Amino acid sequence: MSDKTIGFVGLGIMGLPMAKNLLDAGYPVVGHNRSDEPVEELVDYGGTDGGSPAGVAEESDVVLLCLPDSPDVERVVLGDENETDPVIDGLSEGMTLIDHSTISPTVTETMAADLEEVGVTMLDAPISGGEQGAIDGTLSIMVGGDEDALDEHRDILEVTGATVTHCGPSGAGQTTKAANQIVVAAQMVGVSEALVFADQAGADLEAVVDAISGGAAGCWTLDNRAPNMIQGVFEPGFFAEYQYKDLRIATDAGEAFGAPMPQTELAHELYKTMLQNDMGRDDNSGVMQVLEMMAGKEVTDG
Known part of the structure; x- marks a missing residue:
């Protein structure tokens, strides 16, 4: 079993099979989702319920996201009146957040700068390959951000992706x-x-x-x-x-x-x-x- 605990926020049609593949590969996975059923399925599969986005981050070494749109990522990561336990509250200096969502490149750049201020590195790593690719672990993963951070966590991404490509600085993955x-x-x-x-x-x-x-x-x-x-x-x-x-x-x-x-x-x-x-x-x-x-x-x- 890996000594790197992975947090996964967003256990939808893509996120849940990705999280299961990480469990199959021997990584401890702590998860959270807006609805309870996918979390229960993850727990039945061997994962842990993080309770909230912040709770996931507190129990993890690296946090992965797979959410629908830019406002969802901003809310879950940075918080607003509807999200009082955002990911950022559970992150600590030196951690990495990997965003598998497909969102605006400009929103990504702004969020990466906000996280950098608290000592957290963000990689934008959107995915392609559909539900079957997520199930099979054959996704194409396009990564923007610090290449050293990518190299540090490439082992995680290679569990879910058949190809992992560094595309450039922050926002380049989303582009x-x-x-x-x-x-x-x-x-x-x-x-x-x-x-x-x-x-x-x-x-x-x-x-x-x-x-x-x-x-x-x-x-x-x-x-x-x-x-x-x-x-x-x-x-x-x-x-x-x-x-x-x-x-x-x-x-x-x-x-x-x-x-x-x-x-x-x-x-x-x-x-x-x-x-x-x-x-x-x-x-x-x-x-x-x-x-x-x-x-x-x-x-x-x-």
Whole structure:
């Protein structure tokens, strides 16, 4: 068993399997979540209930976060009127906080500076690979911040990630994740358009996917999502509402940095339409449903 105790705050669709993998690897894990059920599952698996974000930090050598959005991370780490036991109250000088959430690069930079003032190092380490990647321990982890701190804790990250890449200073991990989500959304929308188009033309969709997957159109979405998309199955591996949030982060950053994003702006609007039609908890591949509505026909209608 490792002598490094890991705190994990945010035991959701990604965080809980990551925490379980750390337990499997021999690390003691102390956890906290806004709802109780995931904490109970972690405890049943061999972890410990930290009681609060501050309680997790007090019992840990390094703290990991996996939370939905920038305001959630700011609240849980720094506290507000709704969070009276934030992580920062349990941190001590010399500790490291590793944030696996996908949040704004500028928020990350500000928070890292706030933590540095109390002697705590922050690494922004957003993840890609979906729920299955979290379960399998094959996530891609994009890290911004001090490279020496990354080297010190690389053993932890390599339990949950197949690739761990240092991308630059604080905020660079979040910038890289935004770039990742730009490409992911483009794939999801592109495959959706292709499938709806092929269906409208009367083609055999399974044959279409088989034919184009081996050529220049081959991509992760065709390999991992197209079979379910053809069947109209959109059980979440990554919530559409999170994809929408990530695209909002990307487009806001694009505005701040003066980067043109015409395709990403379109994807952003399509995912917004999903949320407006109560599809936010579907998989992000469910954006195909928006194109089906535009076509006036579901692919699975035959």
